[in-house]
Amino acid sequence: MIEMKDVWKMYPNNVHAINGINIKIEKGEFVYVVGPSGAGKSTFIKMMYREERPTKGDILIDETNLSKIKERHIPLLRRRIGVVFQDFKLLSSLTVYENVSFALEVIEENPAVIKRKVMDVLDIVHLKNKARALPDELSGGEQQRVAIARAIVNRPDVLIADEPTGNLDPDTAWEIMDILEDINQRGTTVVMATHNQGIVNTIKKRVIAIESGRVVRDQARGDYGYEI
Numbered sequence: 001m002i003e004m005k006d007v008w009k010m011y012p013n014n015v016h017a018i019n020g021i022n023i024k025i026e027k028g029e030f031v032y033v034v035g036p037s038g039a040g041k042s043t044f045i046k047m048m049y050r051e052e053r054p055t056k057g058d059i060l061i062d063e064t065n066l067s068k069i070k071e072r073h074i075p076l077l078r079r080r081i082g083v084v085f086q087d088f089k090l091l092s093s094l095t096v097y098e099n100v101s102f103a104l105e106v107i108e109e110n111p112a113v114i115k116r117k118v119m120d121v122l123d124i125v126h127l128k129n130k131a132r133a134l135p136d137e138l139s140g141g142e143q144q145r146v147a148i149a150r151a152i153v154n155r156p157d158v159l160i161a162d163e164p165t166g167n168l169d170p171d172t173a174w175e176i177m178d179i180l181e182d183i184n185q186r187g188t189t190v191v192m193a194t195h196n197q198g199i200v201n202t203i204k205k206r207v208i209a210i211e212s213g214r215v216v217r218d219q220a221r222g223d224y225g226y227e228i
């Protein structure tokens with residue numbers, strides 16, 4: 001479960017990005033975060049994986065209060081929360097296999113276990129046959145699938161995706177959604193910030209709309225709600 005209690009965020013330049021958010025996301029939910037550009041969606045999401053810290057308020061991931069965890073425990077938190085970005089962020093000199101295995105916490109794992117875990121997630125994203133390829137040899141959609149595999153290889157409870165389809169053509173965006181839905185159906189909570197009206201209006205899920213750093217709508221099976 002993810003919970004925000006009266007969360008505020010002011011950046012050092014005095015921009016008030018988040019202004020008093022209270023939300024609860026239960027285990028296994030799939031949530032879209034929508035809203036105009038600059039509304040605070042990325043800030044909202046970054047606080048969930050402790051990339052940014054709130055100026056005020058508490059964020060709980062299950063029993064862990066993110067405001068209270070020590071810097072040295074952040075890697076442990078990141079194993080419980082996978083993150084996917086619009087621009088993939090793959091390491092260009094590593095193969096698909098290496099990009100995924102690199103993210104795996106390798107402590108006390110034997111090579112056979114590592115290989116099984118990497119191949120299992122490459123199977124989920126339908127990329128087993130590209131394990132030896134380099135990112136530059138892949139399409140944008142394939143690169144995003146590698147990024148998703150990397151994000152889930154530690155079996156996180158939560159997958160956070162900030163505009164995961166933002167750089168992809170429409171057909172490829174739908175493929176990515178199939179994979180995110182599959183991962184969600186396997187039990188992972190998915191939180192996805194998006195500007196993709198077609199996806200939100202077709203694959204109906206909970207919608208949290210943010211404007212000027214506040215939740216202005218929180219709706220089960222909601223619409224995108226903005227004209228593009």
Ligand SMILES: Nc1ncnc2c1ncn2[C@@H]1O[C@H](COP(=O)(O)OP(=O)(O)OP(=O)(O)O)[C@@H](O)[C@H]1O
Pocket residue numbers: 011012013015016017035036037038039040041042043044
């Ligand atoms: N690191 C930062 N330092 C200062 N101000 C920031 C920083 N990051 C974001 N902001 C500001 O905070 C506000 C919210 O930004 P945020 O990126 O969270 O919005 P967003 O809804 O994700 O926008 P978009 O849809 O364009 O990605 C904006 O006014 C932005 O300029």
